Amino acid sequence: MENRREFLKTLAMAAVVSGRAPALGANDRVRLAVIGTGNRGRILARYFAALPECDLVAACDVRRSRLDETLADLGAKVEACGDYRRILDRNDIDAVVVATPDHWHAPMIVEACAAGKDVYVEKPLTHTVEDAVRAVEAAKTHRRVVQLGVQQRSGQHYQEAVALVRDGLLGKVTHAVLIQPGGYSQVVAPTEPPPADLDWEMFQGPAPRHPFTPSRLRWRGFYDYGGGLITDWGVHLVETALWALGADAKTPLQTAASAQYVAFPRDLEQLPDAFSCSWQFDDFVMSFTNVVPPTVDFGQQGTYLYGPKGVLHTNRSGYRVLPYPARKDRDGKVIEPAIDGRLISHREDYDKNDVYTIAHARNFLECVRSRKAPVADITTVGFHVTLPCLLARQAVKEGKALGWNGKKAVPL
16 A cells, blocks of 8 residues: 555545535434544444434444444444545445544544545544644534534533533532543553455554554554543543533643653653643643553543532532531631532443444434534534543653643644
8 A cells, every 4th residue: 555645645635525415414324434443433333323314334444353343233234345435435425424543533534525425523622732723614614513432412401500600509610620540551562464354554544654563453552543531531521510611612722742652661652651731821720630450449431610608519420419518717706518419420322322422323313413512512512622632642652731822732
């Protein structure tokens, strides 16, 4: 296959080729293809295929064995291919799901939009800040529906928690704390020939070329392909905070990050495994941290919102309202808690019946047919909840604080 420079030229040429499907009616079934059938892609394929509004007609992956497993799991007639450009060339496909490593998101969004396809893309929106700007421009230029896969936006208990904060239960929230234990760094295995069923050139795509090692298939911790926890779980946690604070359209004034290699040897091709990030907005501050390895006393995973009356903590298991305890003022007068505590639980079956992902997928399909903006539209939500995480990834890599001038990151 082409080297990286030739590969990028091929992508640029492919972006002007259009396999446009006819416009859909309000009751037409959406003909869909899934690009990327790893863990998340396989789950999304299963959920979309089960919806009556959808016909899943094609699936694509650079590893044939994984693609075959997905097709067997679906038990339906779905065309398989190893090159996503074959899907974009088809004029009978209305929309695509992009569930690939992060470095492929922007090229596929841009090309799919140019080909007249709507896009459901897994988080993060893109791999870099510059890529995110390109993706938004493509969606606007070609008037495509692009939904970011932040399924919490379609979740009932998240909607309830957000409404409580927006209705003023906590008072004015000035601080959001995001906690996600763990990390993706690893000791890199020796190089070896790639497996016979893997198209290693296509996997690397627009990224720099490297000899194959099995470690690179666990790609999230490598700068070439991902952004570690910051752009993985970080996007979900940031999305919840900005949504609750009515800050979907806001961008950080300043992004700072510090990081260390703790559990694994220093490896500049991988993100550090321990880090702390902070973002200054116009009227609140937001921070994100992890610990390696995860410990039970580090604090529950999720998004914490601090106001003068109390704290709201939410994650996939539900949400808690935590009032500040009774205390005395300077004159010795007892100040009682300003709000009542509460606990709302949610049980998530991620693999088989994740009702939030199913609702998010259904919202996307409805918007493909209606041409309305989805709940996590790329321009109003997707870009803004991804941007802080991409800036933090860049700040960790460059070792400097960054600002945002509306078009690109700038050193501070």
